[in-house]
Amino acid sequence: MKAIRKESPNEVPGEFGLLVTALTQSAFRSARTGKPVRIRV
Numbered sequence: 001m002k003a004i005r006k007e008s009p010n011e012v013p014g015e016f017g018l019l020v021t022a023l024t025q026s027a028f029r030s031a032r033t034g035k036p037v038r039i040r041v
Contacts, residue, residue, distance in 0.1 A: 018041070019041055022039050022040065022041055023039060026038070026039045
């Protein structure tokens with residue numbers, strides 16, 4: 001919360017969130033299809 005209010009520096013860059021989202025979506029897709037899924041970043 002402090003980083004949002006600009007009271008402290010952001011410790012995690014936005015690119016990390018992008019990678020986590022790609023991994024999560026690929027895991028769901030793989031579970032749904034039963035096949036491996038490549039992660040595009």
